[in-house]
Amino acid sequence: MRPKIYLFGDSITEESFSDGGWGSSLANHFSRTADVVLRGYSGYNTRWALKVKEKVFPPPQQSGGGDAPPAAVTVFFGANDASLPDRCSGFQHVPPDEYKQNLLSIVAFLKKQWPSTCIILITPPPIDEAARLLHPYVDNPSGLPERTNEAAGIYAKQCLAAAAECGRPSINLWEKMQQFPGWEKAYLRDGLHLTCNGNKFVFEEVVKRLKEEGISLENLPADLPLISEIDTDNPLKSFDN
Amino acid sequence: MRPKIYLFGDSITEESFSDGGWGSSLANHFSRTADVVLRGYSGYNTRWALKVKEKVFPPPQQSGGGDAPPAAVTVFFGANDASLPDRCSGFQHVPPDEYKQNLLSIVAFLKKQWPSTCIILITPPPIDEAARLLHPYVDNPSGLPERTNEAAGIYAKQCLAAAAECGRPSINLWEKMQQFPGWEKAYLRDGLHLTCNGNKFVFEEVVKRLKEEGISLENLPADLPLISEIDTDNPLKSFDN
Numbered sequence: 001m002r003p004k005i006y007l008f009g010d011s012i013t014e015e016s017f018s019d020g021g022w023g024s025s026l027a028n029h030f031s032r033t034a035d036v037v038l039r040g041y042s043g044y045n046t047r048w049a050l051k052v053k054e055k056v057f058p059p060p061q062q063s064g065g066g067d068a069p070p071a072a073v074t075v076f077f078g079a080n081d082a083s084l085p086d087r088c089s090g091f092q093h094v095p096p097d098e099y100k101q102n103l104l105s106i107v108a109f110l111k112k113q114w115p116s117t118c119i120i121l122i123t124p125p126p127i128d129e130a131a132r133l134l135h136p137y138v139d140n141p142s143g144l145p146e147r148t149n150e151a152a153g154i155y156a157k158q159c160l161a162a163a164a165e166c167g168r169p170s171i172n173l174w175e176k177m178q179q180f181p182g183w184e185k186a187y188l189r190d191g192l193h194l195t196c197n198g199n200k201f202v203f204e205e206v207v208k209r210l211k212e213e214g215i216s217l218e219n220l221p222a223d224l225p226l227i228s229e230i231d232t233d234n235p236l237k238s239f240d241n
Numbered sequence: 242m243r244p245k246i247y248l249f250g251d252s253i254t255e256e257s258f259s260d261g262g263w264g265s266s267l268a269n270h271f272s273r274t275a276d277v278v279l280r281g282y283s284g285y286n287t288r289w290a291l292k293v294k295e296k297v298f299p300p301p302q303q304s305g306g307g308d309a310p311p312a313a314v315t316v317f318f319g320a321n322d323a324s325l326p327d328r329c330s331g332f333q334h335v336p337p338d339e340y341k342q343n344l345l346s347i348v349a350f351l352k353k354q355w356p357s358t359c360i361i362l363i364t365p366p367p368i369d370e371a372a373r374l375l376h377p378y379v380d381n382p383s384g385l386p387e388r389t390n391e392a393a394g395i396y397a398k399q400c401l402a403a404a405a406e407c408g409r410p411s412i413n414l415w416e417k418m419q420q421f422p423g424w425e426k427a428y429l430r431d432g433l434h435l436t437c438n439g440n441k442f443v444f445e446e447v448v449k450r451l452k453e454e455g456i457s458l459e460n461l462p463a464d465l466p467l468i469s470e471i472d473t474d475n476p477l478k479s480f481d482n
Contacts, residue, residue, distance in 0.1 A: 001299065017269040024265030031279055037317075038272055043468030051480045052465050058242065091473040167441040224293050227284030232332040239292045 002223055004035045005215075008049070008056065008106075009076030012125070014040030022194070022202040029207060033220040034071060045080040045094045046102030053109050060113070069113055069114035071215050074206060075106055078124035079192060082147055088138050089146040090236070096158045103162040111166075118213040120206070121163040121170040123156035126177050128184035131191030144240060147192065148240075169213060171205045172228040242309055243464055245276045246456070247349075249290070249297065250317030253282030253366070253434060253443075261437040263444040270448060274461040275312060286321040286335045287343030292470055294350050301354070310355035312456050315447060316347055319396040320433060329379050329430040330387040336362035337399050344403040352407075359454040361447070362411040364397035366439070367418050369425035372432030388433065410454060412446045 007013045007023050016023030017038060027036040028189050041049070049056075060067060081099045083089035094102065103121060110119055131143040140146060156174035163170035177183045177198070184191070187198035194202065210216065230238045248254045248466045255274060257264030258279060268277040280297050290297075293394045301308060322340040324330035330471050331458070335343065344362060351360055373386040397415035404411035418439070425432070428439035435443065451457065 014272050015269070016390060017265045019255055019265075020260045021265070021269070024260075024262070024268065026254070027265065027268070027279060031255050031258060031281065035278055037276055038268060039464075040272065041465055043471065048476065048480065051477060055465060091471070091476055125340045184448070224282055224296060230332070231283065235289065236292060239289065 002033065002035050003068065003071035003215075003220065004037050005210075006037045006038045006039055006057070006070050006073040007031065007076070008073055009122070010040065010044050010080050011042035012040070012079060013038070013074075013076050014042045015193065016040060016199070016202075020196040020199050022199045022206065025199065026206060029203075029217070030157075030220070032222045032224075032226070033217060034215075038052065043080060043090050043092060044077070045108065046077045046099050047081075047094045049077055050102050050105055053106060057110065057113060069117050069222075072118040072120060072162040072213070073110055073114075074120045074122055074211060075103065075110075076122035077103070078159055079147070079152070082124055082127075082155040084146060084148065084151060084153045087142065087144055088136070088140040096154050099155055100162045101156040103159060104166055107162070107166045107168060118147040118210070118215060119168050120209050120213075121159050121168055122202075122206075123159040123170065123172050123174045123188075123196070124152045124226050125173045125188065125192070126183065127152045128191035131184065131188060134192035145191075169201075169209050172200065173205070176205065187221055243274065243276050244309065244312035244456075244461065245278050246271065247278045247280055247298070247311050247314040248317070248452075249280045249314055250363070251281065251285050252283035253320060254279070254285065254315075254317050255283045256434065257440070257443075259407065261440050263435070263440040263447065266440065266444040267447060270444075271461070273463045273465075273467070274458060275456075278311075284321060284333060285318070286324075287318045287332050287340050288322075288335045288378050290318055290348055291343050294347060298351065298354060312357050312461075313451060313454070314351055314355075315361045315363055316344065316351075317363035318344070319400055320388070320393070323365055323368075323392045323396040325387060325389065325392060328383065328385055328387040329377070329381040337395050337440060340396055341399040341403045344400060345407055345427070346411060348403070348407045348437075359451070359456060360409050361450050361454075362400050362409055363443075363447075364400040364411065364413050364415045365393045366429065366433070366435070367395045367413045367424065369429050369432035372425065372429060378430035386432075387451040410450050412450055414443065414446070416444060417446065432467075 080092040081094035083092040085093040127149040129145040321333040322335035326334040368390040370386040
């Protein structure tokens with residue numbers, strides 16, 4: 001039985017199996033060692049995530065009972081919580097304090113269900129406001145972006161504070177991405193969602209953090225003998241164990 | 242609980258979550274409706290697959306007991322079985338008759354475990370022999386390709402015969418790909434494994450066949466409300482059911 005790695009988040013998670021997406025890159029990386037399971041819900045904020053967590057992660061007795069705890073869960077919300085309350089995506093807004101509390105509640109829920117599972121909190125990415133205006137996904141006659149980079153930064157800080165408070169690893173995407181000159185176009189395709197390079201960035205950060213938590217190709221056993229391990233003179237012998 | 246779609250096969254399956262791979266495209270296509278589970282084993286032929294099938298698909302009581310049967314399993318072998326016996330990949334060769342019987346045994350095993358699961362047999366792709374010589378994956382001083390297109394065609398026919406005998410849907414990749422002028426370079430990157438276009442071809446064929454079997458976005462319920470279904474005036478109300 002291969003361990004599972006759940007990806008729980010919003011649209012940046014839901015679309016992570018598109019071409020070059022960070023989710024498919026993870027699945028490819030762990031192709032013989034772990035199952036990467038997609039639980040991305042476009043548009044969701046932490047308030048809605050909290051509301052549906054039991055449906056996303058049913059208790060072991062409901063989901064079959066014998067499933068081993070997942071090796072890891074990435075919790076990647078905040079981009080929608082950070083929508084400004086008085087603009088066109090206001091219905092997705094969640095105040096920063098509540099966002100932090102919601103993250104803590106999600107972690108507590110996962111911890112209760114799976115005490116040994118690695119839970120990684122990922123901050124929202126930075127926002128390129130000019131690009132948001134060019135790529136509105138709802139009618140936005142105001143001429144003002146529905147998200148700002150400053151607001152995303154406040155949520156990133158709350159995410160890190162939540163991770164520190166519950167002693168869990170985190171990835172500060174908001175800060176790390178902005179260290180790269182030209183991050184706006186290099187990493188974001190519409191000021192919010194990831195380009196191929198942005199996906200690569202997230203993939204590499206997640207692999208690095210997982211490795212620090214002991215979840216890596218070096219530590220996980222391969223599922224069945226690799227072709228390089230097959231005895232070419234007597235292949236079937238390789239499967240006797 | 243989302244239905245699962247298992248991809249069982251050799252390297253063409255194992256690497257199907259690489260950039261633009263047919264597996265990741267399937268996972269993206271079904272991102273809110275089904276879990277695509279990777280069970281690809283590079284270099285494996287049907288003889289080895291038959292030997293490990295209980296480990297790949299443990300009986301329900303061992304895998305948790307409560308797991309619902311998967312919606313579908315793709316069985317995609319033959320590229321290695323078709324390695325010529327007297328050339329550098331001879332240890333992977335399986336005679337055509339045995340290949341067909343092995344496929345039937347794999348289908349019978351899956352049918353016994355999950356009577357209602359859709360099982361799709363996929364033939365090996367065609368072979369571009371010139372490209373195989375340019376991209377040897379083992380030492381090959383003979384100057385002869387380890388696989389030929391003619392041999393792959395014999396295995397494709399056996400695969401179709403097996404599918405007909407057990408009444409299962411099949412995809413004749415070997416024939417369909419060759420209908421496209423320039424298939425050698427368009428669909429194969431090393432005379433055997435898929436290019437981006439080859440992956441797209443396989444993805445579209447699998448989606449089409451699944452749809453014919455009633456497994457499609459139209460028929461599968463989405464996991465949790467879509468953002469377009471959320472009541473923007475009272476979002477939490479959308480999660481009450």
